[in-house]
Each structure stands twice: as structure tokens, then as C-alpha cells.
Amino acid sequence: MEQIEKIRKQLEQDKEKVTDLKSLNDQRVAYLGKKGYITELNALIKEVEDKKTFGMEVNALRKEFETFYEEKKQALEQLALEEKLVKEAIDITLPSKKIKRGSKHPMTRITEEFEDLFVSMGYTVFEGREIESDEVCFQKLNLPKGHPARDAQDTFYLKEEYENYLLRTQTSTAQVRAMEANQEKGPLRIVCPGKVYRRDEDATHSHQFMQIEGLVIDENVSMADLKGTLELFCKKVLGEKTKVRFRPSYFPFTEPSVEVDVSCFKCGGKGCSLCKQTGWIEVLGAGMVHPNVLEMSGYDSKKYQGFAFGTGLDRFAMFKYGIPDIRTIYGNDLRFIEQFDRLEDTK
Numbered sequence: 001m002e003q004i005e006k007i008r009k010q011l012e013q014d015k016e017k018v019t020d021l022k023s024l025n026d027q028r029v030a031y032l033g034k035k036g037y038i039t040e041l042n043a044l045i046k047e048v049e050d051k052k053t054f055g056m057e058v059n060a061l062r063k064e065f066e067t068f069y070e071e072k073k074q075a076l077e078q079l080a081l082e083e084k085l086v087k088e089a090i091d092i093t094l095p096s097k098k099i100k101r102g103s104k105h106p107m108t109r110i111t112e113e114f115e116d117l118f119v120s121m122g123y124t125v126f127e128g129r130e131i132e133s134d135e136v137c138f139q140k141l142n143l144p145k146g147h148p149a150r151d152a153q154d155t156f157y158l159k160e161e162y163e164n165y166l167l168r169t170q171t172s173t174a175q176v177r178a179m180e181a182n183q184e185k186g187p188l189r190i191v192c193p194g195k196v197y198r199r200d201e202d203a204t205h206s207h208q209f210m211q212i213e214g215l216v217i218d219e220n221v222s223m224a225d226l227k228g229t230l231e232l233f234c235k236k237v238l239g240e241k242t243k244v245r246f247r248p249s250y251f252p253f254t255e256p257s258v259e260v261d262v263s264c265f266k267c268g269g270k271g272c273s274l275c276k277q278t279g280w281i282e283v284l285g286a287g288m289v290h291p292n293v294l295e296m297s298g299y300d301s302k303k304y305q306g307f308a309f310g311t312g313l314d315r316f317a318m319f320k321y322g323i324p325d326i327r328t329i330y331g332n333d334l335r336f337i338e339q340f341d342r343l344e345d346t347k
């Protein structure tokens, strides 16, 4: 009995020493382990006289230890959890790292602006191809092999087995593709923006640039429709005050053909370096679709007429945003692209 008392007293002291889960576990081994104090008291039961009382006391002591152990363990675990929560807390009041917003490339902006305008006039956007056949890029646009007008559009041909393929020189290829895709051979109203390729490069020419093509086919379409459409287009894009003039021109796939000039948006028509003192800037090529072109793509040229137009998107972007060198458009310099961030894009 004395021994039990001694161990109980010792337990009272040991309880104070427990500060963490590890020391608690050490105590468990010390008391209940193979050679633990309580385990050894247990072994004594068979040797003492009053086995019953002794046994009950030992059991009571064991219970006491177990209760202490469970309670302490829970308390320590709770404490550890709290400490962990405090340590890992996130300070949501700290300012975050600034996320850099991307900005739209000026060519994307201008393409979207033009598409929106034409979609509002009932056109659909047609996807063309960048690699085209000689047939679609030239022959079906009324430029048979050997036609001198091909020279003005010298471009990149694919090698060997693909030598009949080339990087398209003009989005006018979309005229052929759209007419051929239309099974009914009926009315059409499309615009096709995209990259085109020609073999030249200087401050105002790049070997790759962008055009947008328009094609309208219907019954009773006339030059008046062409004029009205392009005048509206130029005024919407460059401002209502813009004057528009049409000059006779030549394209193999349109007849008659015109070139469209707008009054210089820098000097308003007085004459400056941008318009080379003429007051006018050439912006579009256009014309009535040549009957041969309609027929080659399966259209009845007696029933249907059409008009087509094409313009360089890069040139419009250069005018609109005051970009002096076309090569910067394709240079991928972020400092250049970021200049076109505008408030309306953040809405």
C-alpha cells in the first residue's frame, strides 16, 4: 500500500512536468509500459495479502493516470492546433502582387473594329486560308498563268510537291472560297480579314501584312451600292468629316475597278508629309466582280452581280494610331503594344 501511495505522489509531481505530447508519451511509457510503475504494481498483486484492496487501489491509480493522460493529450493537441493556425494565418489585408493585364495588339483592335462595323451592316465574317493554291489565289481571280499582273504580287511559293501552293498575296482569295462554299450559288455578304504575304519590306511595307476583303453578291447590285458602302465605311472608321473619292483603276478580278482615296486625316486635305502634299490618301481597292470570276466559281453572271473591296488593315492601324514604321507592328515589343491600352477595354 505504501508503494502505491509513493507512486501516486510521484505521479502528482510528474504531471507537472508534462509540457508537450512527447513528454506525455514518455510518462505513459514510464507508468504503463512493460516495466512501468503501475505495471510493476500490478505484478505485486499476487504477492500481497489483501489482494482485493491492493488490486482496487492499483486499478484506481491506473484509472487516474489514464484520465490524466487522455485529458492532457486533448489539451495539448488543441494547443498545437491553435498554434498552427496562428502561425499559418494569412494576412488578407496585405496588398497582393499586381497582376499584369495583357493588352490587345493594335491589329486585333482594328480587325475587331472593322468586323463589328460590317457585321452591323449584315455581313458575316469568313475564315480564309493563308496557304492557297495558285488556282484560287490567281487563276480563279482572272489571273491565268503568265498574266503580267501576277508580278506585282510576288510572293512565297511552297517547294517541290507543293509548288502549286503559295502564301496568299491577297485576301481576294476569300471571294473564290466563299463563292465555292455557297452551294445555292445565291446572295453573299462576307468580310474576310487575315494575313497576306508579299516579297517586300521597308518602313511602309512588310513581307507579311493584313488585309480585309469584302464581297457582296446579289441580284441588282450596282456601283452605287459599292460607293455607298465604302463611303459609309470610311466615314465610320476615320470620322464623319472624311471626304471620299473614287478613281478609275485596274484589277483583273473586277470590272470596272476603282481606287478609293480619303481626305488626309492629318492635315484635313491641305497637304502635308503624310499625304505627300496631295491632300488625299489611298485606302482601298474595289470594283464590280468580273463576270469571269463569278462564272468560274459557279455563279450565273447574267443573274447575279457583285462588288468587292480590299484594304490593308496595317495601313489603317498606322493612320489611326500614328504608327510610323509598319515593322514595329510585328516586332512583338511589349512596350509598343502596351501603348494601345485604352480605358474602354477595362470596362
Ligand code: PHE
Pocket: 169, 170, 171, 172, 213, 251, 254, 285, 286, 287, 308, 309, 310, 311
Ligand atoms: N486584292 C486587291 C489588292 O490586294 C484589292 C482589291 C480587292 C481590289 C477587291 C478589288 C477588289 O490590292
